[in-house]
Amino acid sequence: MKKLNVAILGATGAVGTELLNVLESRKFPIGKLKLLALEVGTTVPFMGTDHVIEEASGEAFKDIQVAFFAGGPISKVMAPEAVKAGAVVIDNSSTFRLDPDVPLVVPEVNVEDIDKHNGIIANPNCSTIIMVLAINPIHKHGELKRVIVSTCQAVSGAGNAALEEMMTQYREVLEGREAIANILPVASLKKHYPIAFNLIPQIDVFFDDGYTKEEMKLVLETRKIMGLPELAISATTVRCPVVRSHSEVINLETERRITRNDARRILSQAPGVIVQDDPAEQLYPMPAYVSGRDEVFVGRIREDTTVPAGLSLWVVGDQIRKGAALNAVQIAEQLIARNRI
Structure with missing residues (x-):
């Protein structure tokens, strides 16, 4: 499986933390990892390395292939910026879920909808x-x-x-x-x-x-x-x-x-x-x-x-796990498997 440069927006919250746990446990093929959150300058450990939290901006998504958004209103502003920079956004907020042009995906149910993405894939509500x-x-x-x-x-x-x-x-x-x-x-x-x-x-x-x-x-x-x-x-x-x-x-x-x-x-x-x-x-x-x-x-x-x-x-x-982080990572895995990234 080819390695991808990955960003997590909201890396210090409950979903962001669980995303890191899932990425590590599933051995997701990460090349470069970029963590974005409000706590700029602090560090978060991942697979034995401390990663410095950076500020979220359009520039932050340069050279990123997959961007996990942990949720919140910031998605409305930053998701289009990340797509413009070349990333596929997997968004855990409610911003795009009902947008007819954005796939809403649970891989075990409608994995084929991943193929319809135009840069953003929505992660459904946990329930x-x-x-x-x-x-x-x-x-x-x-x-x-x-x-x-x-x-x-x-x-x-x-x-x-x-x-x-x-x-x-x-x-x-x-x-x-x-x-x-x-x-x-x-x-x-x-x-x-x-x-x-x-x-x-x-x-x-x-x-x-x-x-x-x-x-x-x-x-x-x-x-x-x-x-x-x-x-x-x-x-x-x-x-x-x-x-x-x-x-x-x-x-x-x-x-x-x-x-x-x-x-x-x-x-x-x-x-x-x-x-x-x-x-x-x-x-x-x-x-x-x-x-x-x-x-x-x-x-x-x-x-x-x-x-x-x-x-x-x-x-x-x-x-928090299947209802948010795991589902998002499974979407990313299917992007790779289906050659959509």
Whole structure:
């Protein structure tokens, strides 16, 4: 595999750090590595060498073949600059996900869309990635009619500051004090709630129809990735007091009936999926045991007897690893394999 010059924009955050871990563990063929972030001048170790953080600019992407953008509004400005400099951008922000000219890719689901890129490939929302890995194999066999998904999303998905605030709130409650909240559900809004010993049924801002921006990401991104623009999807996203890894309750209605045993077989053969489903042994996926894993885990597989053809699934995946960093690196690997870089 040929070596590529690589840049990571947002190299010091949670996704940037995980990108470095994934690049190293998968032995991605890096020639030169350039790390970009706000902490200019500080160093980050990678494979035994300290790399100095540089400032993000159009000039920084000169001679770079692949640029991983860890996320944030800076993508809107810097991604076109990186493309102009000759890089292919794999962007983890929401900026380009619904742009009809930008592929939105989960390699196990729609790898062929990589071939359509014009310099930018969007990395989907973490909850979307976790869901489509589980439901796409079912669709191939049963043809999806309707999807109802409720998520239980870890606090780390809201950033390190939210995670630190949760830990502080736990101490405050256990010491008999009031839990102070300044971040969740949305830092920029006027009202905040503690997440310790609590659930918050809001992730991102509300639209006029009562759905949140996070919920509509699941709907619209899933339709785009799977090439099903009319697929009926309803989503509810909930922030839960979990450190890492998102969980999802997914109810599916299909055109053709798929039995519980068939679903187990189909999912056990699906790339990137591990079936963990043995009620007699109380075996099912849980975020504490899935964190750090590459795969998405599926359990509690049941037939929904309220419809002629339906299934219920419990799906858990590490939203920082497969839900962000690993998926981005897999896209880059496929760019090389498909000779698109």
